[in-house]
Amino acid sequence: xxxxxxxxxxxxxxxxxxxxxxxxxxxxxxxxxxxxxxxxxxxxxxxxxxxxxxxxxxxxxxxxxxxxxxxxxxxxxxxxxxxxxxxxxxxxxxxxxxxxxxxxxxxxxxxxxxxxxxxxxxxxxxxxxxxxxxxxxxxxxxxxxxxxxxxxxxxxxxxxxxxxxxxxxxxxxxxxxxxxxxxxxxxxxxxxxxxxxxxxxxxxxxxxxxxxxxxxxxxxxxxxxxxxxxxxxxxxxxxxxxxxxxxxxxxxxxxxxxxxxxxxxxxxxxxxxxxxxxxxxxxxxxxxxxxxxxxxxxxxxxxxxxxxxxxxxxxxxxxxxxxxxxxxxxxxxxxxxxxxxxxxxxxxxxxxxxxxxxxxxxxxxxxxxxxxxxxxxxxxxxxxxxxxxxxxxxxxxxxxxxxxxxxxxxxxxxxxxxxxxxxxxxxxxxxxxxxxxxxxxxxxxxxxxxxxxxxxxxxxxxxxxxxxxxxxxxxxxxxxxxxxxxxxxxxxxxxxxxxxxxxxxxxxxxxxxxxxxxxxxxxxxxxxxxxxxxxxxxxxxxxxxxxxxxxxxxxxxxxxxxxxxxxxxxxxxxxxxxxxxxxxxxxxxxxxxxxxxxxxxxxxxxxxxxxxxxxxxxxxxxxxxxxxxxxxxxxxxxxxxxxxxxxxxxxxxxxxxxxxxxxxxxxxxxxxxxxxxxxxxxxxx
Amino acid sequence: xxxxxxxxxxxxxxxxxxxxxxxxxxxxxxxxxxxxxxxxxxxxxxxxxxxxxxxxxxxxxxxxxxxxxxxxxxxxxxxxxxxxxxxxxxxxxxxxxxxxxxxxxxxxxxxxxxxxxxxxxxxxxxxxxxxxxxxxxxxxxxxxxxxxxxxxxxxxxxxx
Numbered sequence: 001x002x003x004x005x006x007x008x009x010x011x012x013x014x015x016x017x018x019x020x021x022x023x024x025x026x027x028x029x030x031x032x033x034x035x036x037x038x039x040x041x042x043x044x045x046x047x048x049x050x051x052x053x054x055x056x057x058x059x060x061x062x063x064x065x066x067x068x069x070x071x072x073x074x075x076x077x078x079x080x081x082x083x084x085x086x087x088x089x090x091x092x093x094x095x096x097x098x099x100x101x102x103x104x105x106x107x108x109x110x111x112x113x114x115x116x117x118x119x120x121x122x123x124x125x126x127x128x129x130x131x132x133x134x135x136x137x138x139x140x141x142x143x144x145x146x147x148x149x150x151x152x153x154x155x156x157x158x159x160x161x162x163x164x165x166x167x168x169x170x171x172x173x174x175x176x177x178x179x180x181x182x183x184x185x186x187x188x189x190x191x192x193x194x195x196x197x198x199x200x201x202x203x204x205x206x207x208x209x210x211x212x213x214x215x216x217x218x219x220x221x222x223x224x225x226x227x228x229x230x231x232x233x234x235x236x237x238x239x240x241x242x243x244x245x246x247x248x249x250x251x252x253x254x255x256x257x258x259x260x261x262x263x264x265x266x267x268x269x270x271x272x273x274x275x276x277x278x279x280x281x282x283x284x285x286x287x288x289x290x291x292x293x294x295x296x297x298x299x300x301x302x303x304x305x306x307x308x309x310x311x312x313x314x315x316x317x318x319x320x321x322x323x324x325x326x327x328x329x330x331x332x333x334x335x336x337x338x339x340x341x342x343x344x345x346x347x348x349x350x351x352x353x354x355x356x357x358x359x360x361x362x363x364x365x366x367x368x369x370x371x372x373x374x375x376x377x378x379x380x381x382x383x384x385x386x387x388x389x390x391x392x393x394x395x396x397x398x399x400x401x402x403x404x405x406x407x408x409x410x411x412x413x414x415x416x417x418x419x420x421x422x423x424x425x426x427x428x429x430x431x432x433x434x435x436x437x438x439x440x441x442x443x444x445x446x447x448x449x450x451x452x453x454x455x456x457x458x459x460x461x462x463x464x465x466x467x468x469x470x471x472x473x474x475x476x477x478x479x480x481x482x483x484x485x486x487x488x489x490x491x492x493x494x495x496x497x498x499x500x501x502x503x504x505x506x507x508x509x510x511x512x513x514x515x516x517x518x519x520x521x522x523x524x525x526x527x528x529x530x531x532x533x534x535x536x537x538x539x540x541x542x543x544x545x546x547x548x549x550x551x552x553x554x555x556x557x558x559x560x561x562x563x564x565x566x567x568x569x570x571x572x573x574x575x576x577x578x579x580x581x582x583x584x585x586x587x588x589x590x591x592x593x594x595x596x597x598x599x600x601x602x603x604x605x606x607x608x609x610x611x612x613x614x615x616x617x618x619x620x621x622x623x624x625x626x627x628x629x630x631x632x633x634x635x636x637x638x639x640x641x642x643x644x645x646x647x648x649x650x651x652x653x654x655x656x657x658x659x660x661x662x663x664x665x666x667x668x669x670x671x672x673x674x675x676x677x678x679x680x681x682x683x684x685x
Numbered sequence: 686x687x688x689x690x691x692x693x694x695x696x697x698x699x700x701x702x703x704x705x706x707x708x709x710x711x712x713x714x715x716x717x718x719x720x721x722x723x724x725x726x727x728x729x730x731x732x733x734x735x736x737x738x739x740x741x742x743x744x745x746x747x748x749x750x751x752x753x754x755x756x757x758x759x760x761x762x763x764x765x766x767x768x769x770x771x772x773x774x775x776x777x778x779x780x781x782x783x784x785x786x787x788x789x790x791x792x793x794x795x796x797x798x799x800x801x802x803x804x805x806x807x808x809x810x811x812x813x814x815x816x817x818x819x820x821x822x823x824x825x826x827x828x829x830x831x832x833x834x835x836x837x838x839x840x841x842x843x844x845x
Contacts, residue, residue, distance in 0.1 A: 261734065374805050377798075386790070389781070393787070401787065402775075403780060403790060404728065404780060407779075407790070542717035
């Protein structure tokens with residue numbers, strides 16, 4: 001009953017979405033405000049409708065309705081209720097509903113704002129958002145229906161929405177349960193964060209398309225969606241970081257990022273989104289790059305759709321999987337269609353997107369931002385090609401290949417280094433004009449200090465050239481950024497007679513975006529310290545120890561104490577937990593408990609024993625053991641230097657984005673670029 | 686450090702080769718680290734994107750044992766990688782081998798990036814030369830106000 005009800009509601013929302021597109025277009029062609037209002041109201045109806053459908057699905061999940069195929073696949077009786085709820089996005093069909101629900105929520109939030117002078121955007125924003133919704137709801141209704149139930153059709157159990165002829169409903173005793181790997185708290189929050197990021201990027205895209213269609217191609221659409229883009233970017237970044245943390249804690253291979261296609265799928269819209277956040281500033285300040293910003297927002301939107309598809313369906317794992325999955329070709333068709341249509345719009349409006357000013361110097365802020373964009377696009381090219389190539393290879397040679405971490409690391413390493421260098425230079429450049437001399441004057445102190453730090457590190461910490469280059473760049477960016485804070489605050493202190501800290505806080509408060517951006521730069525450098533530590537200095541060793549025997553790695557000594565196994569029938573898992581004693585030099589520093597969980601379903605899970613400090617993480621994995629005598633066990637031990645900085649950096653990153661995105665005043669009140677152009681050499685911002 | 690591990694195991698393997706198969710059999714068996722160093726460069730066809738050295742499945746465990754046996758027989762890392770590639774196809778390697786069609790994976794991104802760079806620099810050149818022909822009045826004022834403090838002050842005033 002509830003299943004039919006939920007499905008019915010989804011079908012109604014699908015129809016309402018189609019209606020809202022129709023009403024919006026009709027309203028524009030007939031110039032009828034009433035029709036546009038009707039489109040808006042039907043758009044507003046989407047959120048409660050999909051919420052009801054989602055509630056129905058959650059009801060089925062929580063109450064063990066194993067006649068529903070989706071419920072059977074992602075839950076089991078032994079799962080706690082909160083996991084049953086979050087199993088909503090634990091499978092493809094449910095996560096498509098989740099996606100639609102978020103999009104409906106965001107679109108509603110957008111449509112209830114005061115539109116005033118932007119009212120002409122409204123119908124087209126509705127058209128874009130509703131079209132996206134129609135696509136996702138269509139997938140759910142026709143192909144990936146979370147409400148489909150099991151039917152016994154002459155001895156065969158098949159999932160269908162409605163009873164086939166001569167069939168009886170079949171209810172399974174228990175569900176298969178959520179993949180244990182996904183039961184980690186990180187995995188509970190990570191997908192919604194990622195999806196929040198994905199879906200929020202639809203809004204800037206919708207406004208961009210509305211701007212193109214209406215011909216209001218000034219930077220109004222950018223101003224209207226600036227916060228959306230920042231929030232989207234924040235959630236996407238958090239999604240990525242949480243995913244990394246989850247991998248580090250649960251997957252048991254000693255790292256947080258494996259250049260897996262699924263990870264890259266979430267990383268690609270982040271790349272274009274980051275480029276977009278930078279390059280819109282050029283348009284706002286200087287009226288340049290209007291075409292390019294359009295292309296970036298289109299790319300981000302389509303990479304979001306592509307990413308949604310890649311992360312959940314697994315159909316890109318082989319040509320066959322793609323061809324056999326009904327939704328693979330549909331997703332590709334949707335991505336291609338929206339991409340071609342959007343680019344066609346850009347070409348149509350090409351003349352009106354001309355630049356308002358010229359580039360003045362190859363070293364101006366805008367020129368450096370362009371370089372930044374080139375680098376982000378380069379990383380994107382590497383990632384996209386790396387993800388697609390195995391399919392290409394299978395298609396053209398019949399041979400599958402792996403494109404693994406060495407490929408990505410080699411290709412993106414120098415690009416990231418160049419990006420860091422830009423991060424050190426660009427904040428010192430001025431809009432409009434900069435020369436080698438002005439840049440050199442601004443930079444030399446920081447560059448010198450960074451060099452000294454690097455030399456000190458050479459004698460005290462490492463002789464690894466790549467690591468030293470990395471540390472130099474990190475030091476340079478940090479120093480330049482601190483210098484920017486200091487210089488601004490000192491200047492203000494002088495002119496306003498405030499004490500340094502008051503001056504600093506007022507300065508930052510007056511220009512949240514600029515200083516929020518700098519906080520984000522600092523956080524990125526902290527993260528870079530962690531990444532560099534892992535890339536350059538991670539060491540590992542593996543060995544089998546008898547009880548009381550020890551193994552050395554770096555300055556640590558690991559002594560095997562004991563290992564024990566027991567079943568937890570309620571959780572349907574067998575735990576094996578080892579105890580090892582850790583010594584640093586000869587000093588005892590504590591115990592660690594690496595664990596191997598073997599789910600009765602056959603899924604293994606390695607939970608590392610971790611000892612985390614700012615200097616390094618000792619990360620011990622239980623690989624194998626003698627099951628009966630328990631007198632020996634095999635351990636794999638990693639020393640992961642500096643990795644904690646990555647997590648600390650991500651916390652600061654969060655602070656930085658919140659600082660930059662925090663609503664202060666209505667952007668409409670800001671002086672427009674046109675009135676400011678007279679004095680556009682302003683360095684601040 | 687990782688590299689030095691590889692070099693160490695490589696040196697070890699080379700010395701095994703020189704010692705000859707007969708001696709290699711009797712010398713110390715390969716350590717887990719030596720096995721993992723080779724396994725790290727392999728991917729089994731089932732566990733996608735998980736390198737063999739950290740893959741928890743039984744199939745991968747068998748592969749690692751096979752690597753151990755081959756190391757004990759005195760096979761070099763290159764020989765072992767080639768063996769697995771011949772047996773299971775190019776997909777077991779961490780990267781496509783540099784031959785034939787596979788060159789595309791290595792050549793296309795740099796080509797595209799280069800093309801992007803050329804386009805970018807050409808258009809930047811074009812923009813900047815336009816400016817040189819028609820002097821912009823803004824520029825004259827910009828030189829005077831180049832002083833950072835003045836600019837910042839002005840900006841803050843504007844934001845009040």
